[in-house]
Amino acid sequence: MHNLDMQVLNVGLQWVDTHEVWLCTVLSTYGSSPRPPGAMMIIRQQGYYCGSLSGGCVEESFIERIDQDAFPAASQVVRYGEGGFEPDRALPCGGVLEILVEKLSPGATSRAYLQKMIDALTAATAVKKKLILPHACHALEPAAYTNSTITYRDGAAITLTLSTAPRLVIGGLSSVAVFCANFAVALGFETIVCEHREEALENMAALLDANVRLIKQFPAVYLEREGCHAGTAILSLTHDPRIDDLTMMEAVNLPAFYIGAMGSRKNSHRRKERLGQYGDLEPEQVSRIHAPVGLDIGSKTPSEIALSVMADIVRYKNGCVTAVAPPLAEAWEQGSLI
Structure with missing residues (x-):
């Protein structure tokens, strides 16, 4: 929904x-x-x-x-x-x-x-909604999350499963994170940003759309306490390994449909090594992380990078995923832009 x-x-x-x-x-x-x-x-x-x-x-x-x-x-x-x-x-x-x-x-x-x-x-x-035409709805029941509305019709009997909006949780504020959060609101996501750093809050919190929910808490702590449903995407976009690594360590234990972290190929490879060596994560857990995150659209600015990230998330949300994701732009490989 x-x-x-x-x-x-x-x-x-x-x-x-x-x-x-x-x-x-x-x-x-x-x-x-x-x-x-x-x-x-x-x-x-x-x-x-x-x-x-x-x-x-x-x-x-x-x-x-x-x-x-x-x-x-x-x-x-x-x-x-x-x-x-x-x-x-x-x-x-x-x-x-x-x-x-x-x-x-x-x-x-x-x-x-x-x-x-x-x-x-x-x-x-x-929620699962049941009715028999031409009568009013006679049942509203809790249901498992689905990324699309499921309709079952048997003659006059109709069952309609409606899911809540997809969710995006962003660990830490950055210029890219602000654009991702604001794009996500426009795309219909329930959008949550977790940020505990006072300096980041002072500099960037005012740039967030009014519909973004700002949680003044360390991202990994929020994920550990609150968890998520299967319609959730989780991003960490700070370039600070103390934030990004711990966010990823919590995220891979949750049922999120998309997990991503920003960084060059070299830094992303190092992060995955750290998570396996010091985070005690299994290879299949680490492989869930999209890093570097985003599609190759030649992104050069924070807004373009955010667009590529959200496009990839929407691609997964809508089930339009190819077997192998396209390679990222050369600028991302060099790490000069992010």
């Missing part, structure tokens, strides 16, 4: 005390689609809405139909695209969308339903 979708639920919470609202969730997509399964939009009459389902292809139609009371059932599935709800409306992207539409009447019951979804996705890693 993207942070935007959590915002959708919170807006619905504000509206549902006094208005009918329609919670729309993308169930499945076929062909090209700018929004993945699990994407949400909340609508109420008179054209008020939050979120998106298609990047603009069907939102206008939905808003018009809401004012025409086209979705009276507690739940129904609407199809857009070929053979869909509006046969004369082709999606510009050429794809097909199936959307779950839930009508929520104003009052305490609907408010409790939205609040329960928000609480579950805040406290846990995922």
Whole structure:
């Protein structure tokens, strides 16, 4: 789930005390689609809405139909695209969308339903939502984290697993770390920066996006105490082995899907030797570390390096990983830029 979708639920919470609202969730997509399964939009009459389902292809139609009371059932599935709800409306992207539409009447019951979804996705890693068309949702259950929304449909019975936003934990502030954190927020990650050094906090904390959670704690201590879920990426970008090495030693014992540290090839090789020799890590643990971190896009500035790092993380998050990662830029090899 993207942070935007959590915002959708919170807006619905504000509206549902006094208005009918329609919670729309993308169930499945076929062909090209700018929004993945699990994407949400909340609508109420008179054209008020939050979120998106298609990047603009069907939102206008939905808003018009809401004012025409086209979705009276507690739940129904609407199809857009070929053979869909509006046969004369082709999606510009050429794809097909199936959307779950839930009508929520104003009052305490609907408010409790939205609040329960928000609480579950805040406290846990995922929630499984069950309903039988055309009835309201009858079950919300904790579920294991998944990096994509899973939909199971058996006739009128629908089970939808929604996961919380992916998380990025950054150990230590640096110019690259600031850009990584801010990019991550824009990409929908829950973003946490751990920094215990007063000088770094004074110089760089103000540069972080307001949505970055800053923890004034040694990164390795935070990871040891808090752990992480399987939708977490962990980075250490300080060039200080006292921080980076200890962060990596904790990270490799966690279920993170991506672990990375910055440095030249030579320094990265030395770090891996240290972790094996002094950190008592097994080769398979050390091999989990992406170092040097990032894709080869010829990065020369902190923002470009951060872009390459986040691109690699998104590549793994989305399951677009080749067997062998591309070699890093020569500038990274020389260690002159980072």
